[in-house]
């Protein structure tokens with residue numbers, strides 16, 4: 681590859697990056713949570729999060745669908761629930777349900793003005809994460825999920841074996857048999 685081709689390639693990359701930035705900033709519409717997740721306001725686990733504000737909060741909650749990022753998260757600027765489209769379409773339904781519970785706890789934390797991504801804690805020690813996981817695990821127990829399956833739910837690619845064991849211990853989920 682000569683110098684000119686190299687320059688062209690760099691420019692193409694830059695254009696692609698700029699386009700991506702544009703899409704990420706302005707090109708993504710927000711939708712009503714209740715249009716996509718009907719009946720969530722009637723779920724006891726959700727009512728436990730928001731109490732008598734449940735319907736109001738869900739009515740005002742906005743969702744954005746994206747092809748970047750993994751799974752779901754709450755945008756710390758606008759409080760929108762961000763969902764990876766591929767995960768929503770192809771992910772395990774139980775995982776998605778438990779993630780919704782988890783993220784709705786983050787929604788409450790956002791509305792309380794709490795810092796969602798407090799970098800002074802590692803992911804598994806962050807109080808906002810532990811609180812969100814506690815709700816999800818409690819719901820997993822209520823629907824009869826065995827610890828082995830809950831452990832599988834807790835496992836993500838950004839957690840190593842030690843992190844998983846520590847988080848599981850915090851949440852009192854037995855992950856011993858999933859130690860691989």
Ligand SMILES: [Zn+2]
Pocket residue numbers: 782786808809812
């Ligand atoms: Zn979380």
